[in-house]
Amino acid sequence: MGMNILVAHGGGPTAVINCSLQGVVEAARRSGQVDKIYAARFGAEGILKDDLMDLTSVIPAVVARLGDTPASAIGSCRRKLTDADYPAVLETLKRFNINAFFYNGGNDSMDTCHKIDELAKREGLDLRVIGIPKTMDNDLVLTDHCPGFGSAARYAALSAAELALDASALPIHVVVLELMGRNAGWVTAASALAARLTNCEVLTYLPELPVDEDKMLADIERAYAKGNGLLVTVSEGVCGPDGRLLADTGIVDGFGHTVPGGTAQHVADAIIQKLALKARAEKPGLLGRASIPYVSQVDRREAYDVGRTAVEAALAGKSGYMVSIEAVRTPNYQSSMGFVPLAEVANAEKKFPQEWVEGGNKIADAFFDYALPLMGGDLPQYAILR
Template sequence: MPPYLSGNLIIGQSGGATAVINASLVGAVQAALTDKHITGIYGMRHGIEGLLKEDLLDLRQQPSSLWPQLLETPSAALGSCRYKLKDHDLERTIDILRRYNVRFMLYIGGNDSADTAHRLAQAAQQQHYELSILSVPKTIDNDLPLTDHCPGYGSAARFIAQATIDSTLNTTSIPWHYPVKVIETMGRDAGWLTAAAALGKRSELDPPHLLLLPEQPFQQERFLTEIEAIYRRIGYVIIVAAETIRDEKGVALGAVGQTGVDAFQHPLLSGAAQYLVDLVKRELGLRARFDKPGDLQRMASANISLTDRDEAYRVGYNGVQALLEGANDKMVTLLRQPDDVYHCTTGLADLTAVANVQRLLPDTYLNAEKTMVTQAFYDYALPLIGSPLQQPARLEMTRIR
């Protein structure tokens, strides 16, 4: 496709919303508003489902005062979806884009959204319609390949790290009441978010004391032995577990609470934390409870990483620039530069190498027991969460004699 084709731009948001997904939308819109080759700027209501229903917004008609406010607003302003395109949807989708003279498309999302963008790019080529499509990365799971990290992860990681610190303060105030606590994180198959719980850890006493990652099979006897040993040494235990941890047979601990699958056949699980709490009570006789932040880890505006927000804006803005230069069937990537001061530039990766591919937490980021992170993970993740975490003050234990 020749660069600088003129026409309309359409933007969609898909998958689980994040604290900074709107920053990518704002970046894309503000880039498009300044370029003469883009005439209309349309937004899909609820992603590709909205496009199929022709439920579109004219983003040029939004007041200019909206965009700075939206930059700081969590969740998906356009609305999101989890819809897997069926084969018969493809021709209809291209017909709709043709009718609205859409020549540029940005789809903001994760692995499944990359698959949607790739299939549409192929369908447009097969139907001989000049259309440039790019995927803009977004996922708290941080599991997209070929990018240093994913917008959305830094803010969710910051939330989990701070929540682990704060929740532990309740345990340490009266440790004999509930000496074992499980904090359950999101994360389908990759342990990036669970690992982030350790970003506030400075010593053996600091939480978490044990990480349970989806990449590592859960071994019940080993788990119980570790819990008992930590309890005897410290007096309480903080465990951070992914919602999708599985036993050695590959069965999710939360399978008892499974409520089906989504459109992409990913299981909808719940119950891992409850399972672990029940196990500790039954086998060790220790009182235990769990915290389950749920959507808060994706949506907490108070824990937005400014680094994350700035990068989310940049991938949206640079995505539009790449479209105007003729890029197609690719995902915008973040490339960490080997400088003393952290910063990233953007690049492009082929969607054929991104769609439906997951990048798991590498072994180099974990200790030999695969239960805690290494310094390499701190070096990787700390720059992504922005300003330092708030560490608690502690009284000096000087007692009156």
């Protein structure tokens, strides 16, 4: 008799979370040690409701297509499990004779993963628990970076470059681009690459650095006056000196996080009203985590590998760890898979280093030394004629 495994997704999908799912399914099949491959439909919700999908017989051609499929092919949720939920989770795991559980998510999911591992150990269950990292925000600790970040960063950088070229080709307005990232500015920082790719003016604002709106507007006015058009990129989570979001929707999600949004529109309105310039706000929003044509091939490969490695580790008896990515950047970028104890990653958050921001709105070379290899390497070369 082989093992039964269960995989679940937690939180917002990334452009490559299905690559990790593909890695899980293909590694399980290759091992010859797995009887049943289950997936929780809509993450923790599915586990609580005994709503598991049986992926054991999905044909290989469909599994192979997961790598080009955005969002989560098995569904996810934002429900954060409470202490009262764990007995029901364990019941489901027992009922389906699950021997290995893989939770693919961010900080909150690693916390859940850790608690399930501890509970199973306490109850003497034969259950291996491995966390598979995922977050476009790149804010998990003890891993060089997170699967999903490289693609979101590539999206931010190339979209910003495309908008910067548009803004400079028809310099009738300041263009403000809002990018996702509640508390961590990693993705928004990547948008600053637009300045290097295009020679256009780009100002970038991250949630880690409180923004003085008067100084911001003065900087915008000065940059726009150069006459080459201007792109301003802002994280949805940008705050003022009082620590409050520049634009506050007042909405709170299921994890108790305030939902940000409307920051770009807020900045565009201020430009129109206080500087008497034209401005428009663009907010691709969820497209920043769902767009397949902008996927980083490095990110895609690594996302597959964290899924594959999780299964191989569980089959080898490991439990209570998250797969991590270890990387070297010189002379060439190379990454390999490692493991960190779940207890050490749960609920911790890796913030963007403030010393990588210069003058409040320029991103230092050190960030690009770190992030460029993750964005896929093959960056566009534009024809710059003007």
